[in-house]
Amino acid sequence: QRASKEAAMPNISQPTGQDWGAVNVGRGASSRAKAPKSAREVSLMKATGKLTTEKRYGAGGNASAHTGGVMSARKLEETDELKHAKVDKSLSKAIMQARTAKKMTQKELATAINEKPQVVGEYESGKAIPNPQIISKLERKLGCKLPRPGKKPAAKKTGAAGGAKAGGVGARGPPRAGARGSGPPKRR
Numbered sequence: 001q002r003a004s005k006e007a008a009m010p011n012i013s014q015p016t017g018q019d020w021g022a023v024n025v026g027r028g029a030s031s032r033a034k035a036p037k038s039a040r041e042v043s044l045m046k047a048t049g050k051l052t053t054e055k056r057y058g059a060g061g062n063a064s065a066h067t068g069g070v071m072s073a074r075k076l077e078e079t080d081e082l083k084h085a086k087v088d089k090s091l092s093k094a095i096m097q098a099r100t101a102k103k104m105t106q107k108e109l110a111t112a113i114n115e116k117p118q119v120v121g122e123y124e125s126g127k128a129i130p131n132p133q134i135i136s137k138l139e140r141k142l143g144c145k146l147p148r149p150g151k152k153p154a155a156k157k158t159g160a161a162g163g164a165k166a167g168g169v170g171a172r173g174p175p176r177a178g179a180r181g182s183g184p185p186k187r188r
Helices: 002-008 039-048 070-081 089-101 106-112 117-125 132-142 160-166
Strands: none
Touching: 089 117, 089 132, 106 117, 106 132, 117 132
């Protein structure tokens, strides 16, 4: 009975979707030629024609990024113009004096104006980029007028407004009696 069943069912291997054959994934030592290890072997292989060499131009790094000479001087000149304006020493000194007069720490002043303590520290050390909104917050909390950073000489306006600004008076001029700036009256 067994013999008849085996005869009835043919023994054909059907693909199951998996290949169980051996696969060589790494580099085959037999398929590659042996690399020369000394200068003598290199010259011998060149003579027999088994080895050719190519001159690679620009190989060994990005030389264009490290060129010296005139380009460096030009880059240095450009960096002077692109620096951010920092807080003036007079402003940082005024903030420090007003804060100590009110007997406040940097952290207390920062929380009072809703800023981080690092911001107040940067303003007092002169490392911050001046922000008019933060300076006005400091003025209101400290109750004193702080020296504002002046404009650059190229941006100066000619006329009475430019002269008043350079003289140290605010951009709006001296306050008039009973008159306020534009906008609705202040709520009390």
